[in-house]
Amino acid sequence: QTVLTQPPSVSGAPGQRVTISCTGSSSNIGAGYDVHWYQQLPGTAPKLLIYGNNNRPSGVPDRFSGSKSGTSASLAITGLQAEDEADYYCQSYDSSLSGLYVFGTGTKVTVL
Amino acid sequence: QVQLEESGPGLVKPSQTLSLTCTVSGGSISGSGYYWSWIRQHPGKGLEWIGYISYTGSTYYNPSLKSLVTISLDKSKNHFSLKLSSVTAADTAMYYCARGFGVVTPLFDYWGQGTLVTVSS
Numbered sequence: 231q232t233v234l235t236q237p238p239s240v241s242g243a244p245g246q247r248v249t250i251s252c253t254g255s256s257s258n259i260g261a262g263y264d265v266h267w268y269q270q271l272p273g274t275a276p277k278l279l280i281y282g283n284n285n286r287p288s289g290v291p292d293r294f295s296g297s298k299s300g301t302s303a304s305l306a307i308t309g310l311q312a313e314d315e316a317d318y319y320c321q322s323y324d325s326s327l328s329g330l331y332v333f334g335t336g337t338k339v340t341v342l
Numbered sequence: 343q344v345q346l347e348e349s350g351p352g353l354v355k356p357s358q359t360l361s362l363t364c365t366v367s368g369g370s371i372s373g374s375g376y377y378w379s380w381i382r383q384h385p386g387k388g389l390e391w392i393g394y395i396s397y398t399g400s401t402y403y404n405p406s407l408k409s410l411v412t413i414s415l416d417k418s419k420n421h422f423s424l425k426l427s428s429v430t431a432a433d434t435a436m437y438y439c440a441r442g443f444g445v446v447t448p449l450f451d452y453w454g455q456g457t458l459v460t461v462s463s
Contacts, residue, residue, distance in 0.1 A: 264447035268389075275438055275453040276389065287451070319389055323447040327405050331379070331391040331448065 233258060234320055234334035241340040242310045250337045252303040252320035258332060260301035263323040267296055267305045270317040279318070280305060307339070315341045344369040346439050346454035354433075354461050360426040364439030364454055371420045372397055377442030378422045379450065380413060382435040390435075394442055395422055429461045 235253045242248040252265060259265055265283050268276035278287055280296035283303065293308045303322075307314055320334035350362035364378070371378065379394040393403035395413040403411045412425040426433060436458050440450040 264444075264449075266447070266449040268450070275456050276450070277453070278449060278451050281444075281449045281451075282447075321389075321449070330394075330402055330404075331442070333389040333391065336388040 232335060233324055233332040234322060236318075236320060236334040236337045238335070239338045239340065241342055242307075243342045244310055244312065246310050247306060247308045248310055248339060249307075250305045250318055250320075250339070252305070252334045254301050254303075254322060256301065257326040258301075258322045258324040259298065259303055261325055263325075265296065265298050265303035266321045267294075268319045268321065270319065272316070276319060310339075310341055312341050315339055344441060344452045346441065346452055348437060348439050348454045348457040350457060350459070352458055352460060354429055354459060355463050356430055356461055357428055360424070360429050360433060360459055360461070362424045362437055362439075362457060362459070363421050364423070365419070365421040366441075367420070371415065371422060372417050375443060375445075377448055378413075378415065379440045379442045380424045381438045381440055381450070383438070383456075384432075384435045392424065392426075392437075431461050433459070434461045435459060 240248045267280035269279045270276040283298040284296045295306045297304050318337045324332045345367045347365050354360045377394040380392040395401045395415050410427045415422045436456045438456045439454045441452040442448040
């Protein structure tokens, strides 16, 4: 069951800004639960990219930023670079029967 | 630096039980506030949380898999394990172990590299 919906793909030229949306509901993002974002490079495990809606772990470039409003969250990548080509997933907590931890459907970012 | 590493058979026959172990190094599995989780990713698909075991030994499973999943903790070996019973081809996936952290909305800050499990006769 889909709980957090993301666009399947976004693309941009090097240097451009792209955003990825994560749409939830009143039982997860809309209930006030935090959103975290993960980056999954090809053939690797996911890596924590943004936590608590808009915080970056040590080592994550500041061109990655997150925001949250209502039942949605967004990840923005400014100054897009070739190495940003990856899959991105949002994650939150869901208080319904969908399960405790829920992930977004995932978005493939392509650098043109 | 905390590291996690999955191990277990890469091939399981239908109807059998999938068993994986995640060995944690660089930190204690008994550390308070952590939720040791299993997450899987079907080929070409998104991430699905399977369940967790906390540092106290309490467990919680994805309701969609609850009747088939058991996660256990071995503090003496600093590892935790996953058992998924009655597997079918639909359980073919990359299985990751991860450390969950946080009170209100736990996040996954450390992941294993993943292990591919294929269900086939």
